Amino acid sequence: MGEPGFVAKTLLLTRKDLRIEMRARDTLVPMLAFTFAVTLLLAFTLPTTGDNERAIAGASATTVADVLAGFFWITILFAGLVGFARTFETEQAEGAIDSLLLVPLDRSGLFLAKALANLTFIVIVEAFLLPLFVLLFTLDAGPGLVPLVLVILLVDVGFVAVGTLFASVAAQTSSRELILPVLALPALIPVFIAGVDLTSDLIAGGSFGTLVEAGWFGVLIAFDVILGITAALVFEFVLE
């Protein structure tokens, strides 16, 4: 039997992480619980109207869209950081990280595998949160849904790249839960500003074409490409 290539080995490791998560349920389940609790709290804070036209009393459609987009991404941001902090937990539990570091696979493969697992987690959280927003805030993306999904995925790539890298940094220190947000939040600001703005315009009924022209996609793609590649390259120095 031949030795698998880079991609096959990477996917093997991602599958391993997902399988472990299915058994341990100590990353995704807390992320979902966190997401649900935060969304409920947000719902309580909003002054809602009786009718279901728009969920916030006395606010214009654009304001509602701004607020909901902000809520959505702040919830995702913190749910993601809660989960990403645990990225290397299973590796460090019984020293499996040493076994993994010795495997003939480039370090960027380890990074990609971990990032793919985190991407899976965050996409599941979003697939849970989006309908929840429709339900609780009568959010109506309508024809903007497909571009919205594209925006969400573009944000996710940058988020997961930076989140996974800084989670690996945090895992090497004595206070990993604390240092991850301290490092990741400032770095993630551009990708989340872009995400909030695009999401808000899409749910307010903005057209895809004008958004592309506004340059936000440029910010997202630049962030994803520059920080994604950098993260994969510098990762090896974190785990050395």
Place this chain on the structure above:
Amino acid sequence: MAAQPSTSRSSRNLRVLGVAAWGLLGLSLIFIFFVAREADDYPGGGPLQRIFYFHVPSAWVAYLAFAVVFISSIAYLRTAERRWDLLAHGSAEIGVLFTSLVLITGPIWARPAWGTWWQWDARLTSTLILWLTYLGYLFLRSLTRDPARSGRLAAVVGIVGFLDVPIVHFSVRWWRTLHPSGPTPADPTNSSGLGAGELLAFFTALIAFTLLFAWFLAMRVRIGRLADEVDRLEIDAGRASRVLTTEATEVPVAGT
């Protein structure tokens, strides 16, 4: 370890640098208050406008410092040489110091000039994010005791943080452009309208601040080296005391 002659030469250079930096800073104060008379005509009066001469050079030094962190971090990851790590660490500390000065002097000027302490303007916001990023960098460094590991982790953050800067800047600019709220502040760093006296004062201050940065950095690296030397001596002292107490252990090799 360090050769004596080079140490004394470098400490002489350091002294020359320090004298030059502080001397020029003194000179720039004279220029700022007595040569740049044009500033007196600005609305809000002369003293207020003169914050500019400290604010802008501080911002320049901050960006310069973080660029040094970026380059030294790359060099450290490539070579694993301690000096690059000392350089990155020192430069990050000085960068945070000067970013703090920017964030303090800015609002002092903005309150009377704009009528508000703070604007979510692109430049202000990206400076604030920069400050947070490198505070995180310094916090990370304080968490790990092993110098090699601390250096590697910090270098990763230093590289990613700096690459983030232009994206932060563009994103914040677009963010504001899309949501124009309140007055757009005049660009305080636009020096094209400055008179000759002001330009003289400004560039003297700029050079003085840059020299000050170089002097701080050289001092900081020197202190880092001395701290390393102390560590080395303590390790050697520990070794020496251990040799005296080494006792024989079981000798399984003696069999055969």
Place this chain on the structure above:
Amino acid sequence: MIETRALTVVYGRTVALDGIDLSIGEGITGLFGQNGSGKSTLLRVLAGLLRPRSGMVTIGDAPLDLRDERFRRRLGYAGHDSGLYPHLTVGENLDLFSSLYGCPEDATDTILERVRLADRKDARAGELSAGLKRRAAVARALLHDPDILLLDEPYANLDDDGAAAITAAIESWRGPGKTGIVATHGAKRVKAYADAGVILTRGTVTVAGSYRPGGKRGLDG
């Protein structure tokens, strides 16, 4: 042939290894010393998992380079912990590493047979007793039939049967071109089959020599 020159490792202000000069030849070398003598640290450096403060390691004729994937393929290492994923079964753990190394399909079963752990294949690694965990860890290190084997305390927590299984697995692994280092604080079990021995005392080599008089010198230093 594994050689170290002036190898020094410092944790904070504690010198864990202090100028280690060793050359370790083919066969199995026992690495002895009390807890804290630097055995684990030395093995981690030899595995490339820990960068020494100074000094160097050469494997064959080339300096140790963990980035070199060919070197990693030749190396088997079982550290202080089991090196396994507690939520996966023993079989899943070994199958994962077997695929990553490109081992033959029956590699997992063969190695489990060898450490007499075949009946625990479907048990979660995290639920094994400490002794069984050690055996699973050694099985993982031996899985891809490495040329260089580094074992840290493989006999910890083992009863006589378990120890015999480990010894048998090591014995069937050894052969021409194979170099193994087995670290242990109780020398008895390893002495029985080792070709050479090294004693570490507080980070320095106090004794090093071959058990085979007149035979090929396993080490000098």
